[in-house]
Amino acid sequence: MLALGILLLLIPTYVDLERVVWASDDQGHGPIIIAVAAWLLWRMRKELSSLPMVPANAAGGTLLVLALMTYTLGRSQSIVQLEAGSHILILAAALLLWRGAAALRMAWFPLFFLLFMIPLPGVFVQAMTVPLKSAVSYTAENLLHAFNYPVARAGVVIQVGQYQLLVADACAGLNSMFTLESLGLLYMNIVSHASRWRNVLLALLIIPISFVANVVRVSILILVTYHFGDEAGQGFVHGFAGMVLFIVALTLILAVDSVIGRFDTASSQQRQMAHG
Secondary structure (H helix, E strand, O other): OHHHHHHHHHHHHHHHHHHOOOOOOOOOOHHHHHHHHHHHHHHOHHHHHOOOOOOOOHHHHHHHHHHHHHHHHHHHHOOHHHHHHHHHHHHHHHHHHHHOHHHHHHOHHHHHHHHHHOOOOHHHHHHHHHHHHHHHHHHHHHHHHHOOOOEEEEOOEEEEOOEEEEOOHHHHOHHHHHHHHHHHHHHHHHHOOOOHHHHHHHHHHHHHHHHHHHHHHHHHHHHHHHHHOHHHHHHHHHHHHHHHHHHHHHHHHHHHHHHHHHHHHHHHHHHHHHHO
């Protein structure tokens, strides 16, 4: 009954998100986040089922009431952040009522990962996107200028040869960095490094890695437009820009993690020699 009730709450919200929020390029990662979180939970289903059943508890009941109140407020007032976020609280309450605090501790990462499917507030995104676009445009301009390309910039408008490009929000905005942060955290969860400082450092470095990936994407777009024309550049944006962003980001994450791993291994060997 509890699972059925959760589905009845989830489906209308996700239908609305699919029609409005996830239809945009900036928020198109939402279904992927949900699918990955579902896969993570499915992967640990045996461990969760092996936990002892718990009787009805006050913590689970209280959290469920709080989650339903949050859902009601978000749904009635069209506050999508509250409405979508309440589902995480509902799932957490269901775990508490089903298998207790042990289940919640076991499934903390899939629940945390679902935060990335919640749309960021529009005011916050707009406030952060403008300086991010300016920084990406400035860096891309100077990078290509260093290779003697005829590049000039006015704000977020880049002139290359006879072509003029406007750096859009999707190319350098906060949403793309938010998505890449989720990719990095998923990678960290899958590889499960034993070193805590390595995980923390990699999580922090994902932010500049996301910025670099955006610079690479914009630079490639400029180069494609300069060498093959505006039509090729526009086709690249719609067809492969997002793919390039994630490939570059994932490659950088793997490379940085490899470098950190070498330092971590060297530090461990030095500590072992000191103790020996």
